[in-house]
Each structure stands twice: as structure tokens, then as C-alpha cells.
Amino acid sequence: MKALYQKLPDLGERLAIDGKIIESQANQPTKQKNPDNRSEHEATWTAKKYHDKENNVTQTTWYYGYRVHLICDTQYELPIAYEVTPANKSESTVAKDLVDELTDQQAERGEYFMADRGYDGTPLIKKIERRSMTAIIDNRHMWKDGEQTRQYRDTDLVYDEDGQVFFVDNFGKPILLKYEGYDCSNDSLRYKFHPKYDDRRIFRIKRSEDVRIFSKVARTSHKFKRLYNERTAVERVNGRLDQDFLFENHTIRGLKKMDLHVSLAFITNLTFALAKVKGNIVDHLASWVA
Known part of the structure; x- marks a missing residue:
């Protein structure tokens, strides 16, 4: 070897x-x-x-x-x-x-x-x-009681067990965010709005929230699927x-x-x-x- x-x-x-x-x-x-x-x-x-x-x-x-x-x-x-x-x-x-x-x-x-x-x-x-x-x-999907999403800390963000992250607007509508990459400086995943929303805010999800769901390579990315x-x-x-x-x-x-x-x-x-x-x-x- x-x-x-x-x-x-x-x-x-x-x-x-x-x-x-x-x-x-x-x-x-x-x-x-x-x-x-x-x-x-x-x-x-x-x-x-x-x-x-x-x-x-x-x-x-x-x-x-x-x-x-x-x-x-x-x-x-x-x-x-x-x-x-x-x-x-x-x-x-x-x-x-x-x-x-x-x-x-x-x-x-x-x-x-x-x-x-x-x-x-x-x-x-x-x-x-x-x-x-x-x-x-x-x-594995392990959430119970029909739970579809969970709130990320005290923010307007929610996520599901597949690793999708949403921004909930003032009307309670969830907007799917795009994965923007891994930030090694604080072990977090970055997300942003689709360009059609004309909103340049960047959101970070700390992986410590749940390392099973938030891999260093986001589950929703093509790279994760390819690997x-x-x-x-x-x-x-x-x-x-x-x-x-x-x-x-x-x-x-x-x-x-x-x-x-x-x-x-x-x-x-x-x-x-x-x-x-x-x-x-x-x-x-x-x-x-x-």
C-alpha cells in the first residue's frame, strides 16, 4: 500500500x-x-x-x-x-x-x-x-410529528432535512435561497437570493446547527451529488x-x-x-x- x-x-x-x-x-x-x-x-x-x-x-x-x-x-x-x-x-x-x-x-x-x-x-x-x-x-430523515422545516436560530431563515434553506418574507412566504459556498473562517454555509429578487444579502448557516444536514459541501449542490x-x-x-x-x-x-x-x-x-x-x-x- x-x-x-x-x-x-x-x-x-x-x-x-x-x-x-x-x-x-x-x-x-x-x-x-x-x-x-x-x-x-x-x-x-x-x-x-x-x-x-x-x-x-x-x-x-x-x-x-x-x-x-x-x-x-x-x-x-x-x-x-x-x-x-x-x-x-x-x-x-x-x-x-x-x-x-x-x-x-x-x-x-x-x-x-x-x-x-x-x-x-x-x-x-x-x-x-x-x-x-x-x-x-x-x-436519514429523522424529524418527527410531521415537521417539514425548522427555524434557524432567531432569524427569518428556515431549513428542511434535505438541506434546503428558505427566507420567510413578511407575508410568511418561504423563498428558496441559492447555495453560495462554504466559509471556512467560521465553519458556515453561505446562501443568497436568486438574482430575480434583486436582493444582494448574504446569509450564513453555522454548521453547528446540525452537521448531519449541513455538510461542508452543501447537499443541494451539484458537487455533493457528483461526489x-x-x-x-x-x-x-x-x-x-x-x-x-x-x-x-x-x-x-x-x-x-x-x-x-x-x-x-x-x-x-x-x-x-x-x-x-x-x-x-x-x-x-x-x-x-x-
Whole structure:
């Protein structure tokens, strides 16, 4: 990994995290007096919910096995850091540990850290920012009692959970404001009126109001959407564990053995990429085609 960081000056600038379930093919332990030693004793059950937007139906699927928690580079689609745990281990908990465990070189190189809404939470965002990275994380809608907007302190501004900011005029009409950029001097986001209103006032929203909603890159900006879309890179890296390393049909039992096999897969992946870089090939480093 150090060699790749030296040879690729942009490796690790944009990171993404996600978890991958590796289902166990062995039977789970039973309560028989003479248990089958071939059963899987260290895997655990976990549930994943899938939402069908078209039919507005949420389906829950249960899995028995392990989970790979992976941070990868979104440009080269190479693994940066990972941990293998039983399937029921919280993704957000492990994510905080992985962020803490990034080397100084990895944290200094990192600029943006992407994750889906399963990782949404103030503690993780603050850990990411303490490592000098910007969190690009989809947020959950958690307001209750049908609350659509909240007032920003004692001002004429209100905002919603999607990060949209409105100015409420004297008639109670909300006017959507345009994002104008991040102000690092006081950790705030700047907003202004659309030119058609002929009002040049600039408003600032302190991020301390709610760092989940007010990212350093505004949620309503094209930049946020573009960066967040790069998160799919980690899904492709996880998919290669199934496709290239055949984890979708394995006979591995036990957490230590699973961790060893995943480690060997990622080492092979990185070694192959390094060989390409040494041969002056810097495109498609995750591909097995020479």
C-alpha cells in the first residue's frame, strides 16, 4: 500500500465505505448433545431492508455469515482499509474504528469520504472531519410529528432535512435561497437570493446547527451529488470478492479463516495493481486484464 501511495499521488483522495455480507455455506450450530463440528460457530444473523420505490414496499431479508467493512479509493477502486466481523456488527461502529485507524498518510491524502445513509450520524462525521476530510454522507430523515422545516436560530431563515434553506418574507412566504459556498473562517454555509429578487444579502448557516444536514459541501449542490455518486465504486470492489475470488460460493468456516482469505484477496488485488503501475499502466488498476 505504501508503494502505491508513493507512485500514485492522487490515490486515496476520494474514499468510500460500505459493508458486504459474505453468507456462510455451513450449517449454524444446533442444541444437540453431539453437535456437528462442521457447522459454523462464529457467524451471526443480520437483517437487511430493501425498499421498492415503485411499489412503496419494504422487504426484510436475513443473512447468516460475516461482514467485510471496506474503505476504498473511488478513482482506482482499490482497497484502502477493511475489517472482517460477524454479520451483526454495526457498520457505523466499525466505520468509526476504521477512520481512527487510517494512517497519517492516508488521512492527510484523503479529501472526501463518501457513505450511504446507513452511516449517517454526528459521531462518525466528526471523526471524519477530525482527520481533515469532508464527509459526503446521505442523511436519514429523522424529524418527527410531521415537521417539514425548522427555524434557524432567531432569524427569518428556515431549513428542511434535505438541506434546503428558505427566507420567510413578511407575508410568511418561504423563498428558496441559492447555495453560495462554504466559509471556512467560521465553519458556515453561505446562501443568497436568486438574482430575480434583486436582493444582494448574504446569509450564513453555522454548521453547528446540525452537521448531519449541513455538510461542508452543501447537499443541494451539484458537487455533493457528483461526489456521492462515486460511492458506487466500493460496491464494485465488494462485488469482485464474489466474481473474482469466488466468495459467493465458499467453504470457509470461522472468523480467523474468513479474515485471512479476505486479506489474501485484497493483497492479491493490490499486488496486481502495483505491478501494473510499475509497468506504466495507471488505468483500470482493479481489472485483472493485463
